Structures are given as structure tokens and as C-alpha cells.
Amino acid sequence: MSEPAPRLATSLLALVLAQLLVACASGPRPGAGALDPAEPARTVAWWPPAGDTLLDRFQPVFVTEHAERSWNRVGTPSARRTADGGEDVYVDPDRATVYRQRIDFEAEGQAFTNLVYRIHFERSPFTWRPFNVGMGRNVGVLAVVTVDARERPLWLTTVQTCGCYHAILPTTLVPAAAWPEGWDPEQLVVYGEELPGLLRLPADGAAARFVVQIRDGNHRVMDVSVAPESSLAERYAARPAASRPVDALDALELADGGTTSFFHESGRLRGLVKGAFKPFETALFGWWIHDLHVGRDRRYGPRDRTQLFYTSLNPFHKQHSDMWDFPGFLAENGWKPGNLAPPPAELARPEGAPAGAEPTATGAKPTPTGAKPTPTGAKPTPTGAAASSSGAAAALAGGPS
Numbered sequence: 001m002s003e004p005a006p007r008l009a010t011s012l013l014a015l016v017l018a019q020l021l022v023a024c025a026s027g028p029r030p031g032a033g034a035l036d037p038a039e040p041a042r043t044v045a046w047w048p049p050a051g052d053t054l055l056d057r058f059q060p061v062f063v064t065e066h067a068e069r070s071w072n073r074v075g076t077p078s079a080r081r082t083a084d085g086g087e088d089v090y091v092d093p094d095r096a097t098v099y100r101q102r103i104d105f106e107a108e109g110q111a112f113t114n115l116v117y118r119i120h121f122e123r124s125p126f127t128w129r130p131f132n133v134g135m136g137r138n139v140g141v142l143a144v145v146t147v148d149a150r151e152r153p154l155w156l157t158t159v160q161t162c163g164c165y166h167a168i169l170p171t172t173l174v175p176a177a178a179w180p181e182g183w184d185p186e187q188l189v190v191y192g193e194e195l196p197g198l199l200r201l202p203a204d205g206a207a208a209r210f211v212v213q214i215r216d217g218n219h220r221v222m223d224v225s226v227a228p229e230s231s232l233a234e235r236y237a238a239r240p241a242a243s244r245p246v247d248a249l250d251a252l253e254l255a256d257g258g259t260t261s262f263f264h265e266s267g268r269l270r271g272l273v274k275g276a277f278k279p280f281e282t283a284l285f286g287w288w289i290h291d292l293h294v295g296r297d298r299r300y301g302p303r304d305r306t307q308l309f310y311t312s313l314n315p316f317h318k319q320h321s322d323m324w325d326f327p328g329f330l331a332e333n334g335w336k337p338g339n340l341a342p343p344p345a346e347l348a349r350p351e352g353a354p355a356g357a358e359p360t361a362t363g364a365k366p367t368p369t370g371a372k373p374t375p376t377g378a379k380p381t382p383t384g385a386a387a388s389s390s391g392a393a394a395a396l397a398g399g400p401s
Contacts, residue, residue, distance in 0.1 A: 042066055045211075045236040046074045046096050046119075048243055055100050058115050058145045058153060058396065059243070060210035061227075062098070063236055072216055074098070074119045074241055077138070077262045079252040087260050089252065089274040091138050093122045096241035099249060107327035108338030112154075114326060115145040116300065118161065118246060124218055136278040138262075139219055140297050143212050146326075148340070153396050155335075156199060156210055158221040159311060159323065161273070161297040165190050166311040166323065168333055169224055171199045171396075175341065180334025193222050201226055201396055208396050226396065246300075263299045263306070271306025273297040285313060300324065 140161035
């Protein structure tokens with residue numbers, strides 16, 4: 001007997017959603033794609049150049065698996081002229097660049113700074129088994145390190161540059177009183193990927209660095225950790241990655257001497273990455289979230305320059321999940337920055353100073369956006385250890401807190 005139409009439609013939708021969940025948890029099958037003999041290393045740690053600014057000290061090491069495949073190598077957004085005189089914006093997989101910006105803000109009466117690190121890949125390839133719903137060109141990942149007025153690392157947030165699969169991971173400097181209700185410090189599951197619920201900083205003050213590991217093909221964040229450089233050098237092949245200010249994405253050089261932006265600059269596509277159309281995500285989720293640009297990679301910035309950087313597919317939470325409004329984003333996800341211990345009075349921001357001003361005790365000047373990075377040595381992180389406020393900050397920053 002034939003199945004009634006409504007029941008059949010429900011069954012088909014369930015099958016599609018089941019396939020999507022499999023796709024979320026996996027990359028392309030191991031044999032997919034041609035191998036590039038010029039890049040024999042299979043897993044690569046993308047290393048920053050030397051430097052000692054705030055952006056340098058907290059820059060994560062990005063690790064990509066199967067880097068012999070061009071689409072898994074951190075690339076450099078680029079542009080060229082087409083035969084008809086138009087523009088082709090693409091990501092060059094043979095040059096690695098991390099784009100960076102510093103954003104100061106206040107939340108619940110306390111000053112914070114977001115250190116934003118942006119990378120892009122040539123493409124996310126199509127695969128049928130598992131079905132890669134995020135197939136598209138010029139895709140990317142953001143990692144955002146949130147530090148307090150004393151430059152102590154509190155959160156590391158990862159998200160794809162379309163706003164998908166966000167994860168807010170606290171360090172051991174964030175007390176349980178500031179966690180969301182029911183937070184599991186052992187594990188955070190993000191659509192099939194299992195991440196640590198707490199990033200444990202070294203308590204002994206030894207230098208360390210955030211490590212963001214990215215999966216083959218779909219470029220999902222598959223692990224985040226705090227690790228010493230020595231262990232990274234032993235486990236992965238090191239490749240250099242240049243660092244540039246995020247504003248450089250608005251001035252991609254063309255061979256004729258002109259420049260163009262990585263993003264659409266006007267109209268209904270304003271702020272979206274050129275060439276980053278994702279047909280499957282648009283077809284499957286556009287009607288649900290009332291957005292034909294769902295899943296498209298975009299500028300991380302204010303609404304007068306880009307599309308809403310929403311991180312939830314729940315239409316009732318879409319506006320409140322805007323990651324550019326970081327205080328609102330934290331609140332939407334249950335975090336309570338007002339429950340963090342306030343900095344000592346001698347390190348408080350001077351009265352009347354703008355949000356993010358440097359503590360008076362240090363006398364340091366604000367860090368310019370786009371300064372260059374530094375590698376630092378480190379020792380293994382003691383599992384389960386609660387980090388001291390001074391020692392842990394010095395450990396991850398690679399210098400005195």
C-alpha cells in the first residue's frame with residue numbers, strides 16, 4: 001500500500017537530515033582528490049612569523065590534515081582578470097596567510113579585547129558519501145581569542161566564516177560561575193565534532209599556544225588544545241604562514257595595477273565573499289531561516305558593511321546570535337562575563353578611558369591591528385590543573401602577564 005503524501009514527505013526529510021548529520025561529522029572519503037607531489041606532508045602546522053604584539057602572542061597554530069590536497073592548505077585570497085576583462089577572486093593554496101584584527105569591547109561593566117584570526121581555503125570539494133552540504137569555493141575559518149584588561153586569555157571561539165558550527169571554549173581562567181547552565185567541562189559536541197569543554201592552561205607559567213585542528217575537506221574544527229611548540233614540531237610538518245591585517249582583504253592586487261575586494265561591496269550581496277556560493281545549504285536551509293545567502297562566507301564586521309553574522313539556524317534566535325555583537329553573542333549562549341573576577345584596582349582602566357584601554361599599571365600602548373606574530377616555546381599542559389591568573393596568562397602569551 002502506498003504511503004500517504006505527508007508521511008512520505010516526513011520520511012524523505014528525515015533521510016536528508018540524517019545524511020546531513022553524517023556530513024557534519026566527516027570530511028571527504030580518504031581517496032578523494034588528486035595528490036599534489038609538491039606538498040608531500042599529510043598533516044601541517046601553519047606557523048606564524050616572529051613578533052611580540054598582543055595579536056602575535058595569542059595567534060593560534062592552525063593544523064590541517066591531508067595538506068597534500070590543495071583544498072586543505074591555508075591559502076591567500078587573490079584576484080586576477082578573466083579573458084573578458086572581469087574579475088576572478090580565488091584563494092591561492094600555495095601561499096598561506098592569516099588575516100588579523102583587534103576589537104575592544106565592554107560586557108557587563110568589564111573591558112575585553114577580541115583578537116580575530118581569519119584563514120581561507122581554495123574550496124570545500126563535493127562528495128556524495130558523505131554528502132558535503134558545505135561544498136563551495138573560498139571558504140574559511142575564524143578563531144577569536146578573548147582576553148581581559150590584564151591580557152589574560154578567557155575564551156577561544158571558533159566558527160566557519162559563514163557563521164556555521166560555532167564553539168565558545170573557556171580557559172581555566174573562567175570560573176564555573178561564568179559558565180552556561182549545565183556546561184560540561186570535559187566535552188562540547190558541535191554537530192558531530194567532539195571538542196574539549198575546557199582549555200586547560202599550564203599552571204607553571206610555561207609558554208604555550210592555542211592549536212586549532214581542521215578536518216580534511218569540509219574544514220570543520222575537529223579539535224582545539226593548548227600545546228607546547230616542541231610537541232607540534234614532533235607531530236606535524238611546519239609550514240610558514242604570513243600575517244596581514246584583515247583590511248588587506250579589501251585591496252587584492254590585480255595584474256593591471258588595480259585592486260579589488262575579497263567581498264562584494266554593495267547591493268544585496270554586500271559583505272559576502274565573492275565566489276563563495278553554496279547551493280546545497282541555500283536549497284536546504286534558505287527557506288527555513290528566510291535567507292537566500294545562508295551558508296555563504298562573509299565579512300566579520302558591522303551591519304553597515306556586511307550581512308548579519310548569525311550563528312544559529314533557529315529563526316527565533318537569528319538576530320540575537322550575531323557574533324559581531326560579541327556581548328550579546330556571549331549572553332545568547334549562556335555565558336556570564338559579569339561573574340568573572342574583576343581586575344585589581346591598580347590594573348583597572350582609567351576613569352573615562354574608552355573600552356579596551358590598556359591598564360594604567362602597564363603603561364602599554366594599544367596594539368596596532370595587523371602586526372606580525374611570534375612563535376613561543378611551551379611545556380605540556382597538566383590535565384585537570386586549574387591555572388593561576390598570572391602564570392596561565394604568561395604561559396599562553398609567551399611573556400609576563
